[in-house]
Structures are given as C-alpha cells and as structure tokens.
Amino acid sequence: MIVIIDNYDSFTFNIVQTLAAAPPGAPADWQQPDIRVFRNNKITVQEIADMAPDRLLISPGPCTPKEAGISVEAIQYFSGKIPILGVCLGHQSIGEAFGGKVIRAGRVMHGKTSPMHHDNRGVFFGLDNPFAGMRYHSLVVEEATLPDCFEATAHTDQAGWL
Template identity: 65%
Template sequence: LSEIEVLAPERIVISPGPCSPEEAGISVEVIRAFAGRIPILGVCLGHQSIGYAFGGRVVKSATLMHGKTSPILHDGEGLFAGLPNPFAATRYHSLVVERDSLPEDLEVTAWVAEGEIMGMRHRTLPLWGVQFHPESILTECGMDILRNFLQLSKRQVSSKTTKEHA
C-alpha cells in the first residue's frame, strides 16, 4: 500500500484476474485503504473485491461465462449514462457478488436478465464496479464506460488538486 501512496495516483483500477477476492493479492486492502480518497473502478475480480471489501458475499455464478457476451441492463446513470439499454458485454467469470448480501452502502446499477449483478456503485464514495469486461473488443460501449469513469472521477481529482495547491 505504501508503494501506491508514493505513486499518488489520481484514480485506481482494480483489474480482472483469476481466483476470488480472498486470493486477489492486495486488491481488497487497496479498496479498503483508498475508498473515499481516490476514485476506484473495479473490473471483474476488482468488482467482486469491492463487494467483498464492503461485506458482500462472492458466490458461484449460475452460469459460467468465459468469453461469452450477454445483454447488460442498467439504470442509465453514472458509468452507464448515455448508453443503449441493453448493450452487449463480454463476460469472463465464474463468480458474482450475491445480490441478497449486497451491503447497504452499495447499489446495483447493472444486471443481466437472470438478475446477477453486472454493475454497482457506492452510494457516497467515488467507487464503481463492473462484472463484465469494458476493455474487451466484444463489449459494445466499453470505451464509453471508461470515459464515464474518467468524467465521474474528474470532479474528485479536480477537487483534490485544488486543495493541494491552496
């Protein structure tokens, strides 16, 4: 964590990877240490790590999704502002954040028809997660989602910079 502090990042992306949040190196620690201080986007395992860090359970998905696309439904806000509803996104996962265990601090922003969570945000902190892969060429609107993250987090970054130079 001290190495991240030294880098003084404007934003953090917790990236995809194998395993579960319990086995994801320092991902959960990074979320707990920097949530509220630095805007964070979690992708796939990063998304699961956000849910886990705030007390949610990560469970086996009803269907293994390795390299498959699904229609993603969403609330049209935040990361999903201005996007078609639904849009196709690439999924590579066997675990999901369990909807019934989602902590009060987090809210569902995207889902699939079967009800599994595909996106969430923290209610008060600059913290977002997506279960699917916006960086995949098969994800429609992936660059728009990343652009929305940059825009949403820009306010916090600008505010932090202003305070540091005051």
C-alpha cells in the first residue's frame, strides 16, 4: 500500500493517477497499487503505522515543511523502514527531517521545464532519460546541509539533484 500525505495541493491527485498507471514492464508490485490519501492534519503517524504501508509519498503544498502537518514527523518515523518520496514540499520536508536547510532558490522555476537526468530506478523506471520535467518551486534544500545517507537519483543541469 502507498500512503500519500496530502499537503493541500491540487497536484496531489495528478500524482495518484500517475502512480495508478504503471508503465509496461514495471515490477509486479507496481500493478494496481492500493493508494490511500490523507490530509496532513487529518491523520496521525500512528494511524499510518497501523496500516503498515510499504511506501510513503509526501505531496507538494503551498507552505514550508514547518507548516506541513505531520509530514516531517512521518518522514522521521518511517525513515529506514519503507521507501519515501517527496514531491516539491515533500522533497523539502525530507531535507528538513534530516537536518537540511530549506532556502530560497537561486532561480525561481514556476512553470518552466528542464531536462531531468535519472538512474532509471523506482519512480523513474521506464521514463525517457533525460525527460522534460515541469518545475514549480521557489524553495530548495541546500545540498551542502544534507547528510551523506542521501542518494541522489535525479538531477538537472541547472539546479543539481532532485
């Protein structure tokens, strides 16, 4: 089961639809996944733990990790137990959960595309490499503030890892 913490963003259900449509040749556990979506202040970390998800996704949202409900707490709880993916605010929340510093981006990217280079694993399986990815962000995680346990799986030519 995939649990998605929704940080009150309209893009969340685009992510749900994308996850539900596994690409040809994807691993069997990607086919017709059980996806459950919860608002960031309508569920507790313990309630999620009781569901025993095998993956966690933290959605985008209109705020910073400090205002993202249980997002950072959930990341800290599930870290090392199940795979966690963060999109935009979710990505920033992962960084903050591990001591990273969220800062203003050197270049604001609202509605702009960039070539995304990746390792063809996980969520990138079967995608063109590079692919044109749409970007909407004005905050980033300062890479130098992250611990060595992070593995960069995608990057752009302009802004580093994703």
